[in-house]
Amino acid sequence: MKKIAVLASGSGSNFQALAVAAQSGILKAEISLLVCDKPGAFAVDRAEMLGIPALVISPKGYPSKAAYEEEILQKLISLDIDMIVLAGYMRLIGPTLLNSYEGKIINIHPSLLPAFPGKDAIGQALAAGVDTTGVTIHYVDEGMDTGPIIASAAVRVAAGETRESLQKKIQRIEHSLYPEVLEELLNGKEEAVKWEKSVH
Ligand code: GAR
Numbered sequence: 196m197k198k199i200a201v202l203a204s205g206s207g208s209n210f211q212a213l214a215v216a217a218q219s220g221i222l223k224a225e226i227s228l229l230v231c232d233k234p235g236a237f238a239v240d241r242a243e244m245l246g247i248p249a250l251v252i253s254p255k256g257y258p259s260k261a262a263y264e265e266e267i268l269q270k271l272i273s274l275d276i277d278m279i280v281l282a283g284y285m286r287l288i289g290p291t292l293l294n295s296y297e298g299k300i301i302n303i304h305p306s307l308l309p310a311f312p313g314k315d316a317i318g319q320a321l322a323a324g325v326d327t328t329g330v331t332i333h334y335v336d337e338g339m340d341t342g343p344i345i346a347s348a349a350v351r352v353a354a355g356e357t358r359e360s361l362q363k364k365i366q367r368i369e370h371s372l373y374p375e376v377l378e379e380l381l382n383g384k385e386e387a388v389k390w391e392k393s394v395h
Pocket of ligand 1 (some may be wrong): 209284285313
């Protein structure tokens with residue numbers, strides 16, 4: 196079975212959705228490790244509740260990004276990790292991890308990329324007044340949310356939508372789409388998963 200490391204910085208709800216899917220057999224992979232760059236983040240509590248080992252590691256303790264990522268890389272290698280899944284990991288991935296896991300790092304982003312990359316994609320969509328936004332899953336490259344798109348799902352922005360209500364809608368989609376797409380990828384169906392879903 197393939198071994199996955201999830202990288203998260205915040206609440207970890209996508210990490211939990213992936214872990215639950217794996218534990219229930221919907222996702223035929225092992226979520227072997229959580230890597231969290233924010234000590235105290237709720238993702239770490241979720242890992243404990245789920246019985247998944249966590250590497251909590253702050254970049255502040257390292258002289259460079261390369262040194263920080265090297266520490267993560269050694270942990271991934273020691274656990275034979277096959278793939279890295281970013282779930283609300285709010286940092287660019289550097290060459291140390293990119294070169295070792297080329298084509299094996301994916302990310303989920305709460306907009307229809309290339310629209311609204313970077314931070315606060317939901318706030319950006321609301322400020323722009325769009326009537327449709329969504330979720331994108333993509334391969335990670337050296338840019339900010341710029342890698343090749345694997346799958347996306349549209350989410351309608353209703354009249355009077357608030358940040359909270361829109362975030363709730365988007366996260367509900369994320370929690371089902373991410374395990375589903377990861378399962379397809381692990382089965383070698385990269386081409387098959389280039390689909391779009393419409394949600395109203
Ligand atoms: C998710 O909505 C994810 O799409 C977003 O952060 C949230 C993390 O929530 N990621 C980005 O904005 C990446 N640019 P979670 O910690 O509850 O999974």
